[in-house]
Amino acid sequence: MSNTIQEFNDYRSKMNEVILGKQNKVINRLFNLDTNTYAEGALSTKTKEMLGLVASMVLRCDDCIKYHLGKCHEQGISTAEMYEIFAVANIVGGTIVIPHTRRAAEYWEELNNQ
Amino acid sequence: MSNTIQEFNDYRSKMNEVILGKQNKVINRLFNLDTNTYAEGALSTKTKEMLGLVASMVLRCDDCIKYHLGKCHEQGISTAEMYEIFAVANIVGGTIVIPHTRRAAEYWEELNNQ
Amino acid sequence: MSNTIQEFNDYRSKMNEVILGKQNKVINRLFNLDTNTYAEGALSTKTKEMLGLVASMVLRCDDCIKYHLGKCHEQGISTAEMYEIFAVANIVGGTIVIPHTRRAAEYWEELNNQ
Amino acid sequence: MSNTIQEFNDYRSKMNEVILGKQNKVINRLFNLDTNTYAEGALSTKTKEMLGLVASMVLRCDDCIKYHLGKCHEQGISTAEMYEIFAVANIVGGTIVIPHTRRAAEYWEELNNQ
Amino acid sequence: MSNTIQEFNDYRSKMNEVILGKQNKVINRLFNLDTNTYAEGALSTKTKEMLGLVASMVLRCDDCIKYHLGKCHEQGISTAEMYEIFAVANIVGGTIVIPHTRRAAEYWEELNNQ
Amino acid sequence: MSNTIQEFNDYRSKMNEVILGKQNKVINRLFNLDTNTYAEGALSTKTKEMLGLVASMVLRCDDCIKYHLGKCHEQGISTAEMYEIFAVANIVGGTIVIPHTRRAAEYWEELNNQ
Numbered sequence: 001m002s003n004t005i006q007e008f009n010d011y012r013s014k015m016n017e018v019i020l021g022k023q024n025k026v027i028n029r030l031f032n033l034d035t036n037t038y039a040e041g042a043l044s045t046k047t048k049e050m051l052g053l054v055a056s057m058v059l060r061c062d063d064c065i066k067y068h069l070g071k072c073h074e075q076g077i078s079t080a081e082m083y084e085i086f087a088v089a090n091i092v093g094g095t096i097v098i099p100h101t102r103r104a105a106e107y108w109e110e111l112n113n114q
Numbered sequence: 115m116s117n118t119i120q121e122f123n124d125y126r127s128k129m130n131e132v133i134l135g136k137q138n139k140v141i142n143r144l145f146n147l148d149t150n151t152y153a154e155g156a157l158s159t160k161t162k163e164m165l166g167l168v169a170s171m172v173l174r175c176d177d178c179i180k181y182h183l184g185k186c187h188e189q190g191i192s193t194a195e196m197y198e199i200f201a202v203a204n205i206v207g208g209t210i211v212i213p214h215t216r217r218a219a220e221y222w223e224e225l226n227n228q
Numbered sequence: 229m230s231n232t233i234q235e236f237n238d239y240r241s242k243m244n245e246v247i248l249g250k251q252n253k254v255i256n257r258l259f260n261l262d263t264n265t266y267a268e269g270a271l272s273t274k275t276k277e278m279l280g281l282v283a284s285m286v287l288r289c290d291d292c293i294k295y296h297l298g299k300c301h302e303q304g305i306s307t308a309e310m311y312e313i314f315a316v317a318n319i320v321g322g323t324i325v326i327p328h329t330r331r332a333a334e335y336w337e338e339l340n341n342q
Numbered sequence: 343m344s345n346t347i348q349e350f351n352d353y354r355s356k357m358n359e360v361i362l363g364k365q366n367k368v369i370n371r372l373f374n375l376d377t378n379t380y381a382e383g384a385l386s387t388k389t390k391e392m393l394g395l396v397a398s399m400v401l402r403c404d405d406c407i408k409y410h411l412g413k414c415h416e417q418g419i420s421t422a423e424m425y426e427i428f429a430v431a432n433i434v435g436g437t438i439v440i441p442h443t444r445r446a447a448e449y450w451e452e453l454n455n456q
Numbered sequence: 457m458s459n460t461i462q463e464f465n466d467y468r469s470k471m472n473e474v475i476l477g478k479q480n481k482v483i484n485r486l487f488n489l490d491t492n493t494y495a496e497g498a499l500s501t502k503t504k505e506m507l508g509l510v511a512s513m514v515l516r517c518d519d520c521i522k523y524h525l526g527k528c529h530e531q532g533i534s535t536a537e538m539y540e541i542f543a544v545a546n547i548v549g550g551t552i553v554i555p556h557t558r559r560a561a562e563y564w565e566e567l568n569n570q
Numbered sequence: 571m572s573n574t575i576q577e578f579n580d581y582r583s584k585m586n587e588v589i590l591g592k593q594n595k596v597i598n599r600l601f602n603l604d605t606n607t608y609a610e611g612a613l614s615t616k617t618k619e620m621l622g623l624v625a626s627m628v629l630r631c632d633d634c635i636k637y638h639l640g641k642c643h644e645q646g647i648s649t650a651e652m653y654e655i656f657a658v659a660n661i662v663g664g665t666i667v668i669p670h671t672r673r674a675a676e677y678w679e680e681l682n683n684q
Contacts, residue, residue: 210284401628
């Protein structure tokens, strides 16, 4: 696994542990609910991860984008499909999304080259 | 067709005509590009319309939501699927999305009852 | 109760019923979690409602603002306190918050004059 | 003056009076500072009003848009210039800005036809 | 003081000096007004700093979050209180706020361990 | 050219090449349209770049800000003019824009000192 991917996952895990360890009920239940959101249902996990990704892109949250890119990669999404998600995000969200798309494109290359 | 749906579509058409009539090249090409974004490709139009909807919900644009709800309805999306899109939007975007979800739910009922 | 307050509460209740009736687990649990967020804890409900209000103002969600204004009114927040919350929201969020502050000020008058 | 323009201006004046009457120093000084921001300086008032408009459009605040449209109209901005401002806003902010552009286009017609 | 805290404060001071040195009246008065916003009033500085923090969190501005975390620390806010602020921010703003909460949690540990 | 400016431009070019190389028609046409947006027209390129900058500032996209700062520098915008753009952005967008203004001010110094 590339350093960038490893570092991202490690920091995420380390800080989630700190946060969940404080035992704030609302936060801990929200984290739990977040996981359930992407479970198989009327829509497939694959579709839901695409929804999570496009939402993260238009809201311009780089870490959320990386997280969902990793999940989309696990779901076997192709590069052609990925760039159509990027297209929707950039058309709906505007050119303000382009810098985030650059970082997403870079991370996507890493996911595919590991 | 319910009055709400008709009024929404009519206002949209009327004002698009005013805007496109000004012949601003950038705007007219963006409108054209917007249509192409949701064409069948590596992803289906159905999937892309769901992506457009969730993006509109987290960005909290009621008119964009109505537009994509109409398109999702044409694509035969079920109510169970629709509420899973609502779920992703509300989890990613937070409770700030709830009032928009109320209006989306109302419009979705109208689309299904016409 | 003024018509505006009544109508706001009625629409909110009616649509919540429609949404919760669809039995989407993630949405229903999020609605439940939302209620718990403002319960007495290390911080008082009064403080949490102020936090919910200022968050709603900088995110510029009129319905969320109305909801928290109603809750702040129930918590006995004074007009001087309220305008200091408005001040934080307008300084942090900028003049883009002013139109929402106008509608908030109007609703606050109604809450105090009922 | 059209009813829409009159109503917008009247509500704005009425609520500003309510807000300023509460004598919250921070808010009152921010309102004052807001006026100074668009005064002639190194940049002309005309340019600054265009800046205020495009900022309002990408932040998608209809009332702010109407306010700056009125000011741009006073500054003698042409329809061709206005649509180039709309173009920047829609490209930077994305198609999510289109519904606000529709309402802006409608208000601009009213300003020019009064 | 930890390096992170020191570096944050130093960069902030250095750049504020550059900005204020340009003598732009609107900016300099806004900076001044910003300070006044959090002064004791009908609400305590402690409450106002909590309001400033939650507003910064839902608007997802890491530097603003750090600044208000520092101020909240000075005001003697406990970790239990802090996580209830985090809870409001994450519920209102959604899971998109989680990555900012991770960085906030890390900075909060540093503030408490210096 | 300073290292920061060079690195920014190099990363931008490298990733644009990766993105455009995927041949997604919507994205490639949007990138092309983006360039056309700032061409001389009813408004000058100078004015349009100022519009692009203020839009980027209130949307708080550091990379977009850097890009337009570079373009504004090429257009011969003075520091006094630049700080009036900063003033509009900070008043409309609020103090949440200040950290981005610090980074913008730093980059502007570099552009003027190269």
